[in-house]
Amino acid sequence: MRRSDSRHPKATAEEVSAFLGIPVATLYQWRHARTGPPAVKIGRHLRFDWTDVETWWDSQKAEQNP
Incomplete structure (x- = not known):
């Protein structure tokens, strides 16, 4: 069975850094x-x-706000 229909595109480091508001180097x-x-x-x-x-x-939010 092919799972490609249910898979979502993977994020690049640039996309995740923009989402988190941090540099790619981080x-x-x-x-x-x-x-x-x-x-x-x-x-x-x-x-x-x-x-x-x-x-x-x-998980990061949970650690900040126990």
């Missing part, structure tokens, strides 16, 4: 430190699943 630093939203490296490029970004965002 995303790469977070990836190196394993503290940011999960990403997959495709060649030299990071790709993010929007669901993972939103889950990470929600």
